[in-house]
Amino acid sequence: xxxxxxxxxxxxxxxxxxxxxxxxxxxxxxxxxxxxxxxxxxxxxxxxxxxxxxxxxxxxxxxxxxxxxxxxxxxxxxxxxxxxxxxxxxxxxxxxxxxxxxxxxxxxxxxxxxxxxxxxxxxxxxxxxxxxxxxxxxxxxxxxxxxxxxxxxxxxxxxxxxxxxxxxxxxxxxxxxxxxxxxxxxxxxxxxxxxxxxxxxx
Amino acid sequence: xxxxxxxxxxxxxxxxxxxxxxxxxxxxxxxxxxxxxxxxxxxxxxxxxxxxxxxxxxxxxxxxxxxxxxxxxxxxxxxxxxxxxxxxxxxxxxxxxxxxxxxxxxxxxxxxxxxxxxxxxxxxxxxxxxxxxxxxxxxxxxxxxxxxxxxxxxxxxxxxxxxxxxxxxxxxxxxxxxxxxxxxxxxxxxxxxxxxxxxxxxxxxxxxxxxxxxxxxxxxxxxxxxxxxxxxxxxxxxxxxxxxxxxxxxxxxxxxxxxxxxxxxxxxxxxxxxxxxxxxxxxxxxxxxxxxxxxxxxxxxxxxxxxxxxxxxxxxxxxxxxxxxxxxxxxxxxxxxxxxxxxxxxxxxxxxxxxxxxxxxxxxxxxxxxxxxxxxxxxxxxxxxxx
Numbered sequence: 254x255x256x257x258x259x260x261x262x263x264x265x266x267x268x269x270x271x272x273x274x275x276x277x278x279x280x281x282x283x284x285x286x287x288x289x290x291x292x293x294x295x296x297x298x299x300x301x302x303x304x305x306x307x308x309x310x311x312x313x314x315x316x317x318x319x320x321x322x323x324x325x326x327x328x329x330x331x332x333x334x335x336x337x338x339x340x341x342x343x344x345x346x347x348x349x350x351x352x353x354x355x356x357x358x359x360x361x362x363x364x365x366x367x368x369x370x371x372x373x374x375x376x377x378x379x380x381x382x383x384x385x386x387x388x389x390x391x392x393x394x395x396x397x398x399x400x401x402x403x404x405x406x407x408x409x410x411x412x413x414x415x416x417x418x419x420x421x422x423x424x425x426x427x428x429x430x431x432x433x434x435x436x437x438x439x440x441x442x443x444x445x446x447x448x449x450x451x452x453x454x455x
Numbered sequence: 456x457x458x459x460x461x462x463x464x465x466x467x468x469x470x471x472x473x474x475x476x477x478x479x480x481x482x483x484x485x486x487x488x489x490x491x492x493x494x495x496x497x498x499x500x501x502x503x504x505x506x507x508x509x510x511x512x513x514x515x516x517x518x519x520x521x522x523x524x525x526x527x528x529x530x531x532x533x534x535x536x537x538x539x540x541x542x543x544x545x546x547x548x549x550x551x552x553x554x555x556x557x558x559x560x561x562x563x564x565x566x567x568x569x570x571x572x573x574x575x576x577x578x579x580x581x582x583x584x585x586x587x588x589x590x591x592x593x594x595x596x597x598x599x600x601x602x603x604x605x606x607x608x609x610x611x612x613x614x615x616x617x618x619x620x621x622x623x624x625x626x627x628x629x630x631x632x633x634x635x636x637x638x639x640x641x642x643x644x645x646x647x648x649x650x651x652x653x654x655x656x657x658x659x660x661x662x663x664x665x666x667x668x669x670x671x672x673x674x675x676x677x678x679x680x681x682x683x684x685x686x687x688x689x690x691x692x693x694x695x696x697x698x699x700x701x702x703x704x705x706x707x708x709x710x711x712x713x714x715x716x717x718x719x720x721x722x723x724x725x726x727x728x729x730x731x732x733x734x735x736x737x738x739x740x741x742x743x744x745x746x747x748x749x750x751x752x753x754x755x756x757x758x759x760x761x762x763x764x765x766x767x768x769x770x771x772x773x774x775x776x777x778x779x780x781x782x783x784x785x786x787x788x789x790x791x792x793x794x795x796x797x798x799x800x801x802x803x804x805x806x807x808x809x810x811x812x813x814x815x816x817x818x819x820x821x822x823x824x825x826x827x828x829x830x831x832x833x834x835x836x837x838x839x840x841x842x
Contacts, residue, residue: 369521371518373519373522374523395658
């Protein structure tokens with residue numbers, strides 16, 4: 254079983270690849286949309302701005318293949334950071350842009366007066382519902398965040414864990430075979446690596 | 456047969472260490488990969504091949520620093536934990552001169568009975584380079600009590616000391632509302648084992664869960680201490696840390712050439728005093744560690760008897776990684792000096808604890824790893840040798 258890490262020109266994928274190498278899971282950086290169908294598990298990473306991410310995914314013809322993988326074939330996908338936001342309906346970053354809409358919700362600017370934006374650093378999670386993603390992981394673990402836009406569902410739906418940083422923010426979301434984490438598991442020590450392993454084992 | 460890493464001299468001790476009596480087991484006993492290399496070598500080779508983007512790490516560090524600004528209610532940007540030794544020199548100068556931060560140094564100073572003159576001089580030397588520093592010294596009577604208790608209970612003199620060294624700066628950071636705190640290195644990456652080949656991050660957020668300090672002062676099982684006695688040994692709760700938006704960062708993760716040897720070289724140029732003791736007496740090749748007191752030397756000896764490796768093993772492994780020593784030379788050095796500890800240090804500790812040498816030896820006999828050592832001609836000798 255090979256893990257596919259989608260490369261659509263948004264961020265450095267080296268750390269993710271190293272994480273899966275360390276966990277001894279075969280993994281490949283996916284450059285060609287035609288190859289998406291070969292994977293049982295997909296990772297949608299992402300660093301940068303939402304509109305550019307969507308336009309890059311379109312340019313590389315990834316969008317339809319990702320939809321087919323996740324919605325038609327119901328295979329697993331994990332969005333990380335911006336990758337998580339892309340799984341949602343839309344974002345107001347720079348200009349209104351539609352996302353994949355796998356989970357409904359809007360990504361908004363983290364408009365905080367007393368807090369630094371972007372939110373950078375390690376935070377502990379508050380768990381809202383159970384998920385196998387966190388199997389055998391200590392609840393007190395810290396995860397590394399780096400983002401200026403956020404998502405929080407109202408009513409609380411599809412949310413596994415949240416953090417409070419000036420306001421409540423979704424840290425982990427999931428709906429059926431779709432998973433998203435606002436933080437970077439590949440930069441969150443052993444607990445982050447364990448989370449990636451749990452995702453593969455789901 | 457103890458297996459050694461093919462590139463350095465880290466051992467694979469998984470079959471030799473029972474998990475009951477030692478605390479550091481997991482860090483040193485990790486197995487070797489298919490090529491016979493330890494985790495540290497995997498990390499170092501990865502780094503040598505320029506596969507780690509240190510520019511990206513610096514960018515990450517700067518983002519973290521920037522994100523603390525709004526939570527800062529002080530004129531200092533950060534706290535740097537220091538002793539005046541080599542690593543603290545590197546950190547303090549890096550934070551001030553490279554990162555351009557206003558630093559408040561925080562030092563936990565040993566009680567006068569334990570502190571060496573050299574240690575005091577080194578801290579003065581660092582401050583004389585133009586730093587503000589808060590020095591905190593804890594009640595010497597309880598300090599000694601805890602150390603003695605830890606020695607008898609765990610065969611490790613420094614558990615309580617390490618708790619205090621880590622916890623004090625966090626207390627200061629919260630009190631002074633400075634939300635950024637630097638520590639030196641994450642030993643998980645640099646001397647023992649990493650996570651992924653490149654390591655995952657520079658977070659020291661979970662420092663209190665580290666091997667020897669895990670559980671905090673309660674885990675010392677010292678019943679007679681009051682809450683006040685333990686105050687500065689006890690790490691502030693995560694709730695308090697989170698409320699202060701405190702970020703704890705290992706600077707070593709972000710600096711490519713963070714090596715004890717390199718740090719010492721820079722520190723010596725800036726006036727640090729090192730040890731002139733003989734390596735065969737102190738089990739230390741270079742004499743730039745444990746400058747501010749002498750009992751670390753005894754503690755390294757205890758570690759050696761429990762785990763089969765001491766400070767010289769750490770030093771030669773690091774030297775191999777920096778290409779300043781061959782593996783053959785390293786083998787010689789380990790055979791000659793690892794685990795060495797002259798009677799004068801042990802006697803000094805016995806005097807400090809007010810115990811007899813016989814009492815000391817009984818503790819040693821109780822904690823020595825009999826799978827690795829045998830008692831011959833009045834001495835514990837290793838059954839293994841590096842090759």
